Amino acid sequence: MYEEDKIRKITNRAIIRRLLGYLGREKWLMAVAVMLTVILTGIQLSFPYLTKIAIDNYILSTVQVIKPEESDIEFINSFDSKALTILDEECYAIKSKTLSLIPASFVDKLYEKGKLQREKYYMFMDSYDEALWSILDYQSFLNVRLVSERALRQLNIRQILSLRRSDIDGIKHIALIFLFLLFIHLGLTFASIFILAYTGQMVMYRIRKKIFTHIQRLRISFFDRIPSGRLVTRATNDAEKLNEFFTDVLTGFFQDIFQCIGVMIVMFNLQLRLSLVTYTVLPLIVLAISIFRVKVRRVYQKVRELLSKMNSKLAEYLNGMKVIQLFNQERETSKNFNKVNKAYYNANMKQILVYGVFRPSIDLLASIGIALVLWYGGREVIRDTITLGMLVAFISYIKMFFDPIHDISERFNIAEDAMAASERVFTLLDTKEEERNTGTIKNVTLDGKIEFKNVWHRYKEEWVLKDVSFIVNPKESLAIVGPTGAGKTSIISLIARFYESEKGEILIDNLPVSEYDLNFLRQNTGIVMQDVFLFAGSIKDNIRLHNSKINDDDIRQVSEYVNANKFINNLPKTYDTNVKERGVRFSMGERQLLSFARALAVNPTILILDEATSSVDSETESLIQDAITKLLEERTSIVIAHRLSTIKTVDRILVIDKGKIVEEGKHSDLIKKKGMYYALYKLQYLK
Amino acid sequence: MRNFLTIKEDFIKYKWAFIAGFCTLLIVDVLQLLIPRVIKYAVDTLVSGDVYQGILLRYALYIVLIALGVAICRFVWRFFIFITARKMERNLRLRLFSHLETLGMKFYSNTRVGDLMARSTNDIEAVRRTIGIGFLIGTDSLVLGTLSIVFMIFINLKLTLIALIPFPFLIFFVLFFGKLLFKKFESVQAGFSNLTTTVEENVRGVRVIRGYNQEEGEIKKFLKINRDYVTRNINLIKTWGMFFPLIFFLANFSIWIILRFGGVGVITGTISMGDFVAFQAYLMILVWPMIAIGWVVNLIQRGSASMGRINKLLDTQPEIKDTGMTKIDRIKGILRFRKVYFSYNEEPFLKDININLEPGKKLGVVGGIGSGKTTLVDLIARVYDVDQGDILIDGIKIKDIPLDQLRQSIGFVPQEVFLFSDTIKENIRLGNPKATDQEVMNVIKLCGLEEEIEESPQGIETVVGERGLSLSGGQRQRVTLARAIIKNPSILILDDALSSVDTEKETQIINNLRNFLMERSTIIVSHRLKSLIDADEIIVFKDGEIVERGQHYELVQIDGIYANLYKIQQLEEVL
Incomplete structure (x- = not known):
């Protein structure tokens, strides 16, 4: 159920809903970010429009001569009241750009009837420098003079600049607005990116917290089953991928969709007919995307599948290199490896082909769109139905429309990855294998009596403990001896409730262990495991763990008590020495002494000790023996014993074999009994 | 860059693909830059009013044709470059793997498999990216950048210079941010690795954590690291978040310059309306190479570092050299150790080992953990080479026997x-x-x-x-x-090979094999002394030395290590 490459089970919708649940307080920020995206899209869309205004209103601010009738004037004024300027009794000048506002059929009629002249002029008020006018061809009217484009070309730059001052001021004005919007855009984009990333980070923070906390509650048996690497991946890499859902997928799609829709809305509003012509390519785009989406997903899945296959093959071969070499299989293995290597290459080839077709086709479609605008729009420009500025703006808008479509392929892949990672995370979070902590008894003083009553236990099918019963009285010490696999470790694991027994009862102070609060129970049982686990950190940290109540003096005291102080004091930074530091290596015996200190620091009522088997040097050996003797005093203790000295120290011995208690009693009694224990003892098995 | 010399054969092998790719790339660049020019002519035609029948359709067709050319060339270009890069990736990976197969166990005991995995996945991918995307996007952006500037200068030099004012800033930002981002990105990576280590430690130490009620403390510790990671990320985003907005800003600042100065230029007649439009288009094309350059520099650096790491592996010489020239028809299996010494590091690990083993005979090896038993048998198959002394098979030094023949003649059942x-x-x-x-x-x-x-x-x-x-x-x-x-095989080596098989089954197997072992030399390393009772010789190891040797009954009589072990095991059987 924790496989990486299994088929997805949860629907995308369910995953997204759940992911959105992690937004928490940041959902308002998210809303702000979405709003910002809308505003930003608006600003971006305004840039081509500003260019259009600059072109139509200022750069090409031409007029044409018109001889309208009363009704025409009225009709024209209904579109733009400032369109007409009186030239003389019957002639008016009409702004060329106004013509595009008026229905094309009306304009065509004006041309046909000769009411409207095709020649374009720039119109100037009288008040200009007379010297200028003397060298210029112009037509003079009541208040204004009309100059043709060709005539203007006769002038030098300075003269043009002074003549067309108002147009140039207009451009400067537009440019100022453009610049202003540009700065706002800069600020807002930063804000929106930051907000989104922050939100993503907070969500990840929460999800990682949730995963980690969840891991702390899972049963030990879960850890036996699931490789640690996989759990680590959930809390780290998968959470990271899931972030992409927020930062890339969600907002990316928003941005893209806003931009596409925004462009379409603006285009349709500006010029319906030209837009309709342009968007004849839309069905082709939709078709291309839908074909591509299916293909790319299939290809991408194949690539990922083969990559993971190749990696696992590689890991396998590297781990089995000795066997490969011993059996002269180098060539054969190379061949096998290259099979996957080639398959991976082939899958990548397909991916390259799919992208190789998709990307250029989208570019081609974009260019076709531009060509359509140029062709159809150009004709309309000639007919004065649209302005040149509009045509130019349309070309920009088409580019804006196609940009997001270009990236859509990556979005699909990222989305797919993010969804798969989310699903793995949620599957872990949904695991119902928490430790049951239903017990309520805590904060009582324990005497420390332990009783096993007909306990049966198994991990898989086979029973490892069969009907085990024994009692350890308060302050009594008990040694468990027996061959490997007899069930010794299972007994002590059950006391600390690492596992729950399947049948029978385990009692502490005559109450079932399950009735105690789990934390309270473990607080009162100090466990020393056979292989001592050291955490990254100082010696101090490793003795104290996270118990802030244990101060440095306590640490020193317990270390001295269990004879650990000697080797600690020899370390470069004594108690502050980092255990993972280079050059710092602890022997088995030293590690054991450290774990004694760790156990003693919490001063438990019950001590559970799994003695290490491996032999240590004689000096450390005597230190350990001494420490164990001290530890066993004053508290109920259960020791899985490997040392004769330990066995001699304890009050009672339990001999266990194949999950059953075979003998029980004091050392001397068992010796007299001449049974299994006697045999073991006599052969110095327990040296 | 010198790092890439390792794969120069592949560059030579695929040179036509590279050349073809590069040429089509050039065509794409030139064609791409023609589109704004067509638009320019169309616009100028429209402004002038000299429009004759069909000219617009012709311009539109030009654009479609150019675009079609671009699309086809782009496909071809991707095909040549990306596929070649993938081919080189494939070849390099195989080469690396084949090389790893030649390296001996000393190498493997000092190298983590995870590191080797990283070399042959992440690093090779980085190399491929450099070859495929890096080199070519690099040339593409250079060509495209230069050409678009040339096209712009062609229109108007002065305006080009003004319009390009923001671009030095752009390059500066890309490079400056690149460095800054790299640093911050590394900090994020470090934070991530903290996170990973913490979770890993927590999962592996689960029993201590539960046993000592450390869950809350662990959660607190994790949250601190979790928060720290978020802080590092946000720190990165503060810079990263500025990156694209600034690029957008600078690029559009150029557009603004064109609007402001180009617009006036159209009025004064310095440039045509079409130039004005084309100028904007060229600037938009120019933005991409600017971004790409910083990115490509980074990519090539990373690729080069990866290639360097791979080279280091490829340069590692196999410690076991297959120098054997003496072919033997059929190895009989007469095995001899003559004063053999061996060490893993400074300290001698095996000392003065002498063994004689004839076909049909059985040698038992006994000793504690780490006493040298496995090393002894490893030496026979040349998993390691001896430091001093000789190992001979059929009277020939094993170094003189071709490695594959040597290993073919040995049936090795390793411990793991x-x-x-x-x-x-x-x-x-x-x-x-x-x-x-x-x-x-x-x-x-x-x-x-x-x-x-x-x-x-x-x-x-x-x-x-x-x-x-x-x-x-x-x-x-x-x-x-x-x-x-x-x-x-002529020599069968069982290194504690039946430890998990129950005694009954073991006896059955040994009986089955009786005939098989008749003509072969057999070495059995075992903790189960019972299976060694009929051995022709048993050697007992302690700290890399043979301390007792002889047949079973002899050793029992000596009453040393062997005898003691034997008693214990007899008892165990009773249990």
Whole structure:
């Protein structure tokens, strides 16, 4: 159920809903970010429009001569009241750009009837420098003079600049607005990116917290089953991928969709007919995307599948290199490896082909769109139905429309990855294998009596403990001896409730262990495991763990008590020495002494000790023996014993074999009994 | 860059693909830059009013044709470059793997598999990116950048210079941010690795954590690191978040310059309306190369570092050199150790080892953990080479026997069982790829695997290992034994090979093998002394030295290490 490459089970919708649940307080920020995206899209869309205004209103601010009738004037004024300027009794000048506002059929009629002249002029008020006018061809009217484009070309730059001052001021004005919007855009984009990333980070923070906390509650048996690497991946890499859902997928799609829709809305509003012509390519785009989406997903899945296959093959071969070499299989293995290597290459080839077709086709479609605008729009420009500025703006808008479509392929892949990672995370979070902590008894003083009553236990099918019963009285010490696999470790694991027994009862102070609060129970049982686990950190940290109540003096005291102080004091930074530091290596015996200190620091009522088997040097050996003797005093203790000295120290011995208690009693009694224990003892098995 | 010399053969081999790709790339760049020019002419035509029938359609067709050319060339270009890069990736990966196969166990004991994995996945990918995307996007952006500037200058030099004012800033930002981002990105990586280590430690130390009620403390500690990671990320975003907005800003600032100064230029007649439009288009094209350059520099740097790491592996010389020239028809299996010394590091690990073993005889090896038993047998198959002294097979120094012949003559059953995730049949046939199903079945019978194989649904075609059926330790050991036996070796080495098989089964297997072992030299390393009782010689190891040797009854009488061990085991049997 924790496989990486299994088929997805949860629907995308369910995953997204759940992911959105992690937004928490940041959902308002998210809303702000979405709003910002809308505003930003608006600003971006305004840039081509500003260019259009600059072109139509200022750069090409031409007029044409018109001889309208009363009704025409009225009709024209209904579109733009400032369109007409009186030239003389019957002639008016009409702004060329106004013509595009008026229905094309009306304009065509004006041309046909000769009411409207095709020649374009720039119109100037009288008040200009007379010297200028003397060298210029112009037509003079009541208040204004009309100059043709060709005539203007006769002038030098300075003269043009002074003549067309108002147009140039207009451009400067537009440019100022453009610049202003540009700065706002800069600020807002930063804000929106930051907000989104922050939100993503907070969500990840929460999800990682949730995963980690969840891991702390899972049963030990879960850890036996699931490789640690996989759990680590959930809390780290998968959470990271899931972030992409927020930062890339969600907002990316928003941005893209806003931009596409925004462009379409603006285009349709500006010029319906030209837009309709342009968007004849839309069905082709939709078709291309839908074909591509299916293909790319299939290809991408194949690539990922083969990559993971190749990696696992590689890991396998590297781990089995000795066997490969011993059996002269180098060539054969190379061949096998290259099979996957080639398959991976082939899958990548397909991916390259799919992208190789998709990307250029989208570019081609974009260019076709531009060509359509140029062709159809150009004709309309000639007919004065649209302005040149509009045509130019349309070309920009088409580019804006196609940009997001270009990236859509990556979005699909990222989305797919993010969804798969989310699903793995949620599957872990949904695991119902928490430790049951239903017990309520805590904060009582324990005497420390332990009783096993007909306990049966198994991990898989086979029973490892069969009907085990024994009692350890308060302050009594008990040694468990027996061959490997007899069930010794299972007994002590059950006391600390690492596992729950399947049948029978385990009692502490005559109450079932399950009735105690789990934390309270473990607080009162100090466990020393056979292989001592050291955490990254100082010696101090490793003795104290996270118990802030244990101060440095306590640490020193317990270390001295269990004879650990000697080797600690020899370390470069004594108690502050980092255990993972280079050059710092602890022997088995030293590690054991450290774990004694760790156990003693919490001063438990019950001590559970799994003695290490491996032999240590004689000096450390005597230190350990001494420490164990001290530890066993004053508290109920259960020791899985490997040392004769330990066995001699304890009050009672339990001999266990194949999950059953075979003998029980004091050392001397068992010796007299001449049974299994006697045999073991006599052969110095327990040296 | 010099790092890439390692794969220069591939560059030469695929040079035509590179040249073809590069040429089409150039065509794409030039064609791309023609589109704004067509638009320019169209616009100028429209402004002038000299429009004759069909001219617009012609311009539109030009654009479509150019675009079609671009699309086709782009496809061709991607095809040549990306596929070639993938080919080189494939070749390099195989080359690296084949090289790794030549490296000996000293190398593997000092190298983590994870690191090797990283070399052959992440690093090779970085190299491929450099070859494919790096070099070519690099040239593309240079060509495209230069050409678009040329096209712009062609229109108007002065305006070009003004319009390009923001671009030095752009390059500066890309490079400056690149460095800054790299640093911050590394900090994020470090934070991530903290996070990973913390979770890893927590999961592995779960028993201590539960036993000592450390869950809350662990959560607190994790939250601190979790928060720290978020802080690092946000720190990165503060810079990263500025990156694209600034690029957008600077690019559009150029557009603004064109609007402001170009617009006036159109009015004054310095440039045409079409130039004004084309200028904007060129600037938009120019933005991409500017961004790409910083990115490509980074990519190539990373690729070069990766290539360097790969080179280091490729330069590692195999410590076991296959220098043997003396071919022997059939190795009989007369094994001799003459004053052999061996060390892993400074300290001598095996000292003064002398052994004589004849075909048909059985040598037992006994000793504590780390006393040198496995090393001894490893030396025979040249897993390691001796420091001093000689090992001879049939009177020839093993260094003089071709490595594959030497190893072919040894049936080695190592202590750690390793099965490939493949069928049982293929795992056994590893010893003899030519073996028929019948032969496989025969060794399966010999190794007492018959019943189990018959029970499993697919028989010998059952897949084992990670993704297949999980076998018990004893079953796995017997499969590896079968694998060694099917090799028909002259020397059979069992390194604690039946430890997980129960005694009854072991006896059965030993009986089955009696005939098989008749003409072969056998070395059995075992903790189970019972299986050594009939050995022709037993050697007892302690700290890399042979401390006792002789036949079983002799050793029992000495009353030393061996005798003591034997007593314990006898008792265990009683239990």
